[in-house]
Amino acid sequence: MSSSSSLEKLASLVRELCKLPAETEWLEFKRNRVDHEQIGEYISALSNSAALCDRAHGYLVWGIDDATHEVVGTTFDSSAAKIGNEELENWLLRLLSPKINFSFSTVELDGLRVVVLEVGRAYRHPVQFMHNEFIRIGSLKKKLKEFPEKERELWRIFDETPFEAMIARKDVREEEVVTLLDYPAYFDLAGIPLPENRAQILERLAAESLIRRNGSGAWDISNLGAILFAKRLEDFGTLRRKAVRVIAYEGGNRISTLKEQVGARGYAAGFEGLIGYINALLPSNEVIGKAIRKDVPMYPDLAVRELVANALIHQDFALGGAGPMIEIFKDRMEVTNPGTPLINVERFLDTPPRSRNEGLASLMRRFGICEERGSGVDKVVSLTEAYQLPAPEFAIVSDHTRATLFAHKELAKMDKIERVRACYLHACLRYVQREYMTNATLRERFGITIQNSATASRLIKEAVDAGMLRPYDEAAPRKFMKYVPYWA
Known part of the structure; x- marks a missing residue:
């Protein structure tokens, strides 16, 4: 995707957001107000609310009047913002848990500067900032713990929505699907002849949950489809860092x-x-x-x-x-x-x-x-x-x-940690094969001659003393001693 194309899509997104009658749980407008901790709290709130509303992203947009939704421009510059000597993005990422995807972008609308913070939806865990979880109640930012019913609903969504089923790109036309996804690679890997027409291709991709038709008649590409068959992961914003x-x-x-x-x-x-x-x-x-x-x-x-x-x-x-x-x-x-x-x-x-x-x-x-x-x-x-x-x-x-x-x-150049790890994994491998580690099997593993069996005995003793191995039968004669991992 070209830079100009990205800016056009971003401008189109902002215009669509401005058409909404009011701010939502997943959308907040600002003029110039910048408070670094507030931005972090908004990231948490918008991410968690996007999950509740089944949205792929939440948005914080500077340069828009929150009452009239008119473009007014902003002086906020995320790239120049610093907390001490630390850049804003790094500071925010460090204090978020888990470290979700978010990005700042700048675009001009009607000759005025607009900054868009795009926040990926929460997945598997509520997003925290400075150890606090936030949520949006209408257009207000609140602590999640103050709304237990919202918290219960959020956890229910996490349990029911695996990563693969989430949407990587919404409202894609048929011709865009086959442009964005390497569908021939799917049919080749699946060992299925390539269908003769686009409709059959889309039908098969949908059967594998790689894409799905949405309510508007267009297609949504799932995370599963994008992460496995994207021609360019950069075309899927939330996945490009993967x-x-x-x-x-x-x-x-x-x-x-x-x-x-x-x-x-x-x-x-x-x-x-x-x-x-x-x-x-x-x-x-x-x-x-x-x-x-x-x-x-x-x-x-x-x-x-x-x-x-x-x-x-x-x-x-x-x-x-x-x-x-x-x-x-x-x-x-x-x-x-x-x-x-x-x-x-x-x-x-x-x-x-x-x-x-x-x-x-x-x-x-x-x-x-x-x-x-x-x-x-x-x-x-x-x-x-x-x-x-x-x-x-x-x-x-x-x-x-x-x-x-x-x-x-060479064995002689291995340190104790390396020797113990080798003995332990050798015993594990023998155990899962329903066999036991012995002096003979360890000699074979390291290429030790039978004349040097005492070397293998010393290696076994090291691993036993380290608590990684134990004798299978303590009473067995030393010559017939067998060993298993400590947990066996």
């Missing part, structure tokens, strides 16, 4: 960046291209066999695919301003997604996954983009063992989840 970022660094830190790319397409339509781009950036190992030199990937392709797919599927879309990120270093690859997991990171191998976005996960599995339920992390751990790599790490970093694959490292 594009995947891939960053390759020169060394083992973030000081020097070699390449950075932000994905443009929807997750399903662009997945193969994304994996191809990542693999092209990954380092490789040179292997010599029978006098033939060949390069092999540093990390198993299936492990990379699974971790990237998991990051897309299990992210928390309620966290604004952040999307999945893949970072490639000289010695590791980190895959990070917004949101903390719904299960303990230490139990990823044995606990069936729980997804916040079940519709998204279901389609991604159907398309073969990720593994069947419950087998993905098992395969990641199994493949890293087969490649003789250090064990992957699964961790919570702030309000994000991070999975890390490590480049090859």
Whole structure:
């Protein structure tokens, strides 16, 4: 979408808002009044009220008379506003919970300056500002706790409205639907012949809940349709920050960046291209066999695919301003997604996954983009063992989840934390396969010779002392001792 086209749409939006007979729960007009804390409270109130009114966005518009709705212009400039040395947007985002999507835009109407604050609707949790939740009662801003019936209704809406069913773009014409969505990619992934006419294409997309016809006879594109099959995520304002970022660094830190790319397409339509781009950036190992030199990937392709797919599927879309990120270093690859997991990171191998976005996960599995339920992390751990790599790490970093694959490292160069993690995940993998970890299986995992079985015994003792393993049978002879994860 061109900049001029964006401004035209913004001007058209403001004119439509001005036609409303009065301010609403999801709309507030201002002239010039600027109070930074008030703006934060309005973001909370408009976001929560938009959810109650089933609106995709709420709006605070400066430069409009709130009584007559005439364009009067404003001197407010969000880009110049600061609280101390901190920019207004960063300050607001820091004090909002969860960190929802909002944006300031400026447009000229009748030669007068108008500023529009667009606020995404609340999803899954009421939006707080400075630890308080707000709501709009008519055109008045109030604390949500003062209206328990509104709070109950809001939670009911959260329970009934998954992210995938919410609207990414409303009132789209038929010809726009096929322009905005990469519909051939859907039919290719679904293994269905491409229909001969537009009506059949739209019918099939609607059957998958990617689009739906609205009351005005036009089409609404759902979040599910946009996040999976958008030709350009930038065309969907609330989702543009959910594009995947891939960053390759020169060394083992973030000081020097070699390449950075932000994905443009929807997750399903662009997945193969994304994996191809990542693999092209990954380092490789040179292997010599029978006098033939060949390069092999540093990390198993299936492990990379699974971790990237998991990051897309299990992210928390309620966290604004952040999307999945893949970072490639000289010695590791980190895959990070917004949101903390719904299960303990230490139990990823044995606990069936729980997804916040079940519709998204279901389609991604159907398309073969990720593994069947419950087998993905098992395969990641199994493949890293087969490649003789250090064990992957699964961790919570702030309000994000991070999975890390490590480049090859000799056992002698691993620190205690790496050794214990490898022993623990090896025991978990054996346990979910209905087998047990032993000195022999650990030797095979690390490539330790039988003559050095004492080394494996020391590794096991480290993991037991760390509380990550326990003997399956305390009374068993040491030679026949078996081990299981601490929780087994």
